[in-house]
Amino acid sequence: MCKDEIFRVIQKNIITVLPHITQDVITPDKELKDLGANSIDRSEIILKTLEDLNLKIPLTKIVKFKNIGALSEFIAHEK
Amino acid sequence: MKSRVLVTGMGIVSSIGFNVNDFSQSLKHGNTNFGYLPGPEISMDSAVIGATIKDFSLNTLLDKYTWLPVSCSTNILRYAGRSPLPVIAGVIAASEAWNNADLFNNPVSPERTGIIIAGQNLSNNYQFQLYDKFIKGPEYLTPRYAIEYLDTNIMGILSEIFQIHGEGFTTGGASASGNVGLVKGYQLIEQGDMDICMVVGCLADLSPMDLQGFKNSGAMGGKKFKNNPRKACRPFDEEHEGFIYGQASGCIILESSGSVEKRKTDINAELLGGAIVLDGNRMADPRQEGEVRAMATALKKCQLKPGDIDYLNTHGTSSPIGDNTEIDSIKEVFKNNLSTLIINSTKGLTGHCLYSAGVVELIATIIQLQNNFVHPNINLDNPVDEVCRFAGSVAETVEINIGMSNSFGFGGMNTSIVIKKI
Numbered sequence: 366m367c368k369d370e371i372f373r374v375i376q377k378n379i380i381t382v383l384p385h386i387t388q389d390v391i392t393p394d395k396e397l398k399d400l401g402a403n404s405i406d407r408s409e410i411i412l413k414t415l416e417d418l419n420l421k422i423p424l425t426k427i428v429k430f431k432n433i434g435a436l437s438e439f440i441a442h443e444k
Numbered sequence: 445m446k447s448r449v450l451v452t453g454m455g456i457v458s459s460i461g462f463n464v465n466d467f468s469q470s471l472k473h474g475n476t477n478f479g480y481l482p483g484p485e486i487s488m489d490s491a492v493i494g495a496t497i498k499d500f501s502l503n504t505l506l507d508k509y510t511w512l513p514v515s516c517s518t519n520i521l522r523y524a525g526r527s528p529l530p531v532i533a534g535v536i537a538a539s540e541a542w543n544n545a546d547l548f549n550n551p552v553s554p555e556r557t558g559i560i561i562a563g564q565n566l567s568n569n570y571q572f573q574l575y576d577k578f579i580k581g582p583e584y585l586t587p588r589y590a591i592e593y594l595d596t597n598i599m600g601i602l603s604e605i606f607q608i609h610g611e612g613f614t615t616g617g618a619s620a621s622g623n624v625g626l627v628k629g630y631q632l633i634e635q636g637d638m639d640i641c642m643v644v645g646c647l648a649d650l651s652p653m654d655l656q657g658f659k660n661s662g663a664m665g666g667k668k669f670k671n672n673p674r675k676a677c678r679p680f681d682e683e684h685e686g687f688i689y690g691q692a693s694g695c696i697i698l699e700s701s702g703s704v705e706k707r708k709t710d711i712n713a714e715l716l717g718g719a720i721v722l723d724g725n726r727m728a729d730p731r732q733e734g735e736v737r738a739m740a741t742a743l744k745k746c747q748l749k750p751g752d753i754d755y756l757n758t759h760g761t762s763s764p765i766g767d768n769t770e771i772d773s774i775k776e777v778f779k780n781n782l783s784t785l786i787i788n789s790t791k792g793l794t795g796h797c798l799y800s801a802g803v804v805e806l807i808a809t810i811i812q813l814q815n816n817f818v819h820p821n822i823n824l825d826n827p828v829d830e831v832c833r834f835a836g837s838v839a840e841t842v843e844i845n846i847g848m849s850n851s852f853g854f855g856g857m858n859t860s861i862v863i864k865k866i
Binding site: 383409416 | 522526584585587
């Protein structure tokens with residue numbers, strides 16, 4: 366799965382967790398924090414994405430990333 | 445100086461109405477919504493009957509609530525949209541009550557506003573539903589779980605939505621939780637600690653394990669009338685055989701008379717007081733001594749005599765030992781006034797809403813006081829007692845001014861509260 370597909374999975378999960386956010390606002394250069402995600406929201410978005418992709422990566426390995434694009438890239442690399 | 449405690453807001457989500465108006469109509473017409481419970485089959489020798497909330501959608505309700513400020517509606521979806529049913533039902537009931545008390549337009553200081561969450565074990569079904577998934581992949585357990593499994597979750601959510609910054613806590617009292625919350629709310633206002641107190645009776649979201657436990661303990665009914673769910677819940681009838689589960693969340697806004705004067709808001713009724721007493725009994729059996737003491741203590745605290753009470757909203761769960769003990773207790777307390785005391789059980793229409801029962805039944809009592817009627821006991825074909833004056837099979841028009849509402853619970857809990865028409 367390429368990073369664009371992973372980005373779309375993340376995008377879907379952001380909307381589930383943050384229902385007031387519209388799809389067009391979610392771009393690879395944004396940080397989850399910029400979208401108003403608190404620490405629990407951020408963990409939930411990542412866990413939901415890992416679950417959708419059937420991936421098991423310790424959360425501690427992926428807490429630091431520059432933006433949503435970098436997160437997609439990191440997960441694509443692990444997949 | 446002690447303050448008078450007034451009810452300025454009411455809201456409800458129940459199996460017989462998703463708001464106070466619809467609930468009132470159902471009380472008047474004796475409407476019910478009993479059926480077979482959905483969900484996984486549980487092993488037992490009879491059908492599981494209950495009155496659940498059906499066709500309930502947060503989004504649809506929010507769309508209808510045009511009075512709800514847009515920012516509030518957005519926050520509700522954001523904070524509670526994916527929450528378990530007790531949270532969602534509580535948020536809807538609280539919104540209606542907040543609006544009824546005109547607190548969106550005419551608020552008081554957040555620091556002088558408190559919140560009491562009446563209920564316990566609110567996440568049992570939520571935990572039960574997550575269990576299979578958890579066993580397969582514990583890594584994927586939502587991080588939200590650590591907040592959501594706590595009973596105080598609903599307190600946190602409501603306090604953020606309505607900006608409540610005063611005292612807040614939960615009151616567990618088994619099936620008397622609602623009345624325990626109301627008595628504690630009464631005390632906060634009476635003592636001047638708060639100007640406003642939101643009391644939320646929480647929906648009991650029973651897991652299949654909880655239901656089976658109640659069934660195995662012999663507390664639950666539904667065998668004799670397993671082919672006719674509408675007939676199964678029959679408080680004080682000779683054929684009663686156990687409680688029938690019901691789902692509802694109710695919210696009451698209590699307010700000090702001083703605050704009401706300042707805000708010039710409408711009043712639904714006055715809460716005169718209430719009592720909580722224990723039997724010193726860890727088991728499920730009700731005891732006359734404690735029930736009598738709860739009613740007598742409530743009367744004494746309110747400086748009333750038995751003859752001052754026109755109407756009694758009973759605990760009346762449809763359990764033989766529960767109903768019979770309550771009737772004996774009522775006879776002991778009201779002695780020579782039984783012919784003028786009208787009795788009914790709201791559980792005959794809503795089912796037993798467990799933790800929220802006290803709040804739901806206070807709302808039912810206020811509706812009857814305000815509209816001069818008593819709702820029917822629809823399945824009371826052969827009353828277990830010939831002396832007490834039970835409401836009939838259809839609603840009766842009658843002027844009632846002061847009502848009492850009883851709630852009892854496992855573990856020797858006995859509570860009574862008293863409410864007066866304004």
